Amino acid sequence: MLESNARHGPAGATAVEVTAEPVLADDAAPAESSPRRAVRARRRGSRGSGVSLWLMALPGLALLFVFAYIPMAGIVIAFQSYSAVGGVFASPWVGLQNFAYLFSTSDAWRITFNTVFMNSLFIAANLVLALTIAIVLNELRGRWAWLSKFYQSVLFLPHFFSYVIVAYFALAFLDPQTGLLNKVLGFFGAAPVEWYSTPGAWPVILTVVSVWKGVGFWVIVYTAGILAISPELYEAAEVDRASKWQQVRHITLPSLTPLVILNVLLSVGGIFRADFGLFYLVTNNSATIYSTTDVIDTYVFRSLVNLGDIGMSSAAGVYQSIVGFVLILIANWLVRRRHADQALF
Amino acid sequence: MSTTVATRQPHGRRALTPMQLLLHFAMLLCALSFLMPLFLVVSASFTSEKAISSNGYSLFPSKFSVAAYRYVISDPSQLIQSYGVSILVTFVGTVLSVLVMALLGYVLSRRNFKARRALSFYVLFTMLFGGGLVPSYILMTKYLHLQNTIWALILPNLVIPWNVLLLRTFFSQLPEGVLDAARIDGAGEWRTFFRIALPMATPAIATIGMFTMLMYWNDWWLGLLYIDNPALSPVQLWLYHILSSIDSVSQNPIFASGGAVPVQSVRMAVAVLAIGPIVAAFVFFQKYFVRGITLGGIRE
Numbered sequence: 256m257l258e259s260n261a262r263h264g265p266a267g268a269t270a271v272e273v274t275a276e277p278v279l280a281d282d283a284a285p286a287e288s289s290p291r292r293a294v295r296a297r298r299r300g301s302r303g304s305g306v307s308l309w310l311m312a313l314p315g316l317a318l319l320f321v322f323a324y325i326p327m328a329g330i331v332i333a334f335q336s337y338s339a340v341g342g343v344f345a346s347p348w349v350g351l352q353n354f355a356y357l358f359s360t361s362d363a364w365r366i367t368f369n370t371v372f373m374n375s376l377f378i379a380a381n382l383v384l385a386l387t388i389a390i391v392l393n394e395l396r397g398r399w400a401w402l403s404k405f406y407q408s409v410l411f412l413p414h415f416f417s418y419v420i421v422a423y424f425a426l427a428f429l430d431p432q433t434g435l436l437n438k439v440l441g442f443f444g445a446a447p448v449e450w451y452s453t454p455g456a457w458p459v460i461l462t463v464v465s466v467w468k469g470v471g472f473w474v475i476v477y478t479a480g481i482l483a484i485s486p487e488l489y490e491a492a493e494v495d496r497a498s499k500w501q502q503v504r505h506i507t508l509p510s511l512t513p514l515v516i517l518n519v520l521l522s523v524g525g526i527f528r529a530d531f532g533l534f535y536l537v538t539n540n541s542a543t544i545y546s547t548t549d550v551i552d553t554y555v556f557r558s559l560v561n562l563g564d565i566g567m568s569s570a571a572g573v574y575q576s577i578v579g580f581v582l583i584l585i586a587n588w589l590v591r592r593r594h595a596d597q598a599l600f
Numbered sequence: 601m602s603t604t605v606a607t608r609q610p611h612g613r614r615a616l617t618p619m620q621l622l623l624h625f626a627m628l629l630c631a632l633s634f635l636m637p638l639f640l641v642v643s644a645s646f647t648s649e650k651a652i653s654s655n656g657y658s659l660f661p662s663k664f665s666v667a668a669y670r671y672v673i674s675d676p677s678q679l680i681q682s683y684g685v686s687i688l689v690t691f692v693g694t695v696l697s698v699l700v701m702a703l704l705g706y707v708l709s710r711r712n713f714k715a716r717r718a719l720s721f722y723v724l725f726t727m728l729f730g731g732g733l734v735p736s737y738i739l740m741t742k743y744l745h746l747q748n749t750i751w752a753l754i755l756p757n758l759v760i761p762w763n764v765l766l767l768r769t770f771f772s773q774l775p776e777g778v779l780d781a782a783r784i785d786g787a788g789e790w791r792t793f794f795r796i797a798l799p800m801a802t803p804a805i806a807t808i809g810m811f812t813m814l815m816y817w818n819d820w821w822l823g824l825l826y827i828d829n830p831a832l833s834p835v836q837l838w839l840y841h842i843l844s845s846i847d848s849v850s851q852n853p854i855f856a857s858g859g860a861v862p863v864q865s866v867r868m869a870v871a872v873l874a875i876g877p878i879v880a881a882f883v884f885f886q887k888y889f890v891r892g893i894t895l896g897g898i899r900e
Contacts (some may be wrong), residue, residue, distance in 0.1 A: 307790060311790070329731045554619050559734055579729075
């Protein structure tokens with residue numbers, strides 16, 4: 256989960272950011288044909304500086320080792336009957352018992368379904384709305400461009416609030432006694448709703464929150480994509496008297512398709528990782544709505560922190576890690592088949 | 601009507617078409633609805649407790665009052681403590697993080713560094729696969745004993761692999777000749793990095809620095825896992841505790857001083873005090889964030 260936290264960090268892993276250079280590109284061979292003296296000088300230089308370079312890389316490599324690689328090895332905990340006394344090294348092995356127990360409960364199905372289903376809703380809603388808004392904003396360039404900028408800024412702002420803050424915002428709407436939503440319902444003569452114990456409402460609520468928080472980011476991504484389309488295409492279309500809608504359909508959307516496919520594939524690669532803050536904080540961790548809001552990440556957290564059930568928690572965690580890993584490999588493979596240079600690896 | 605539009609079109613994008621007006625109207629509504637939660641919370645913080653209890657939250661204070669803020673300021677010890685922790689963690693974390701990531705990114709960008717490919721994969725792999733929460737938690741608490749230390753809030757987030765790879769890309773786009781020239785002039789690797797590569801990479805460093813700052817300031821996850829000492833509680837964790845203890849507000853230290861506590865409005869006032877710096881940062885540094893998203897950018 257730490258990793259998923261990091262992945263969802265502010266910079267976020269998105270297609271536009273995909274580096275100009277594949278991560279594991281082959282090194283360009285240093286100019287072979289240069290005079291031998293220069294080659295020798297460079298070799299001597301690089302041999303002498305090798306130690307320095309390793310020293311420079313060391314802090315980062317060591318931190319990754321401790322906080323990323325050691326926990327990977329800690330996966331063995333899922334195959335142990337872990338006890339605080341024995342620790343990782345002396346707890347007895349139990350094989351797949353933790354997994355057998357996890358998958359014998361209805362929880363396993365519920366958290367898997369909720370994670371995949373809710374993430375699918377988020378991906379689809381964010382994609383459709385971000386594309387629409389990016390295209391609309393592009394039509395509004397020219398006169399009153401500052402307004403267009405203003406819209407983009409406002410949509411981007413929620414990206415900067417932590418989920419704790421977002422939970423406060425949600426409460427201002429959803430509080431059964433004082434929230435705005437029930438007030439509006441009351442205005443129309445409808446009965447107030449106890450939102451935090453109405454499971455059916457949450458797929459919608461969480462999708463709205465996810466769009467509110469995420470769409471501005473994607474608007475920027477797709478706006479950049481639109482700006483990269485050659486203006487000559489539109490000029491030619493104007494000459495041919497193509498309508499705005501025809502231009503969107505036959506130029507903008509097809510030009511954005513590779514970017515869209517790439518982003519969707521990467522998002523689907525992460526579909527097994529839920530946004531913990533959204534599901535834990537915005538729902539107020541309300542137990543009565545777990546049927547629609549409990550996801551793998553909240554389940555792992557609760558099992559560990561509230562119940563102290565390390566067996567269940569670690570089994571669910573490993574289940575998530577492995578399926579998530581396979582999904583990312585598949586997504587990357589699909590990306591690479593289309594655009595080798597855009598693949599992560 | 602249609603003829604005027606038709607004759608105007610060839611002149612370019614001067615006048616707004618009815619369609620554009622309509623789109624402006626739609627976007628304006630959309631933007632305002634995006635700001636609504638913010639209005640709602642700010643308004644609630646300036647509303648008297650009585651008015652909230654009887655009328656609920658509204659977009660404009662039904663009865664204006666600064667009682668909530670006066671209450672928060674009457675005993676600001678936890679507020680100051682939490683802000684102090686957040687500022688310390690954000691400052692130390694950002695400086696260390698950017699330094700460590702820039703060093704690693706720089707080394708990975710060096711074409712004559714033999715382990716470049718292998719180490720890039722070493723960084724990348726941590727984005728693809730992880731051990732999950734349980735091993736990290738046990739490592740932090742049982743073996744590293746970082747629970748309830750300031751380092752628990754800093755160390756796990758120091759190296760964000762994605763940022764390392766972005767920096768790597770940026771460094772690899774610097775003109776090779778300049779770095780070579782420095783080395784030929786006898787500057788060591790460290791000197792070349794600090795005197796030449798780092799200054800040339802200022803735009804990228806600034807962007808990554810912004811994102812890192814935001815990450816540390818907004819983090820509640822590490823606090824939730826590893827901190828239960830109020831003296832070490834960053835702003836976000838403190839806010840979380842206030843929110844999650846709605847029903848037992850009187851037990852919360854901030855509300856313990858007795859008397860009629862304006863719970864609803866105080867809660868929102870505290871939230872506003874935490875939102876303030878973020879909104880300010882957003883207004884001033886937005887362009888860096890936008891650039892960060894397109895950094896490494898789309899190629900033709």
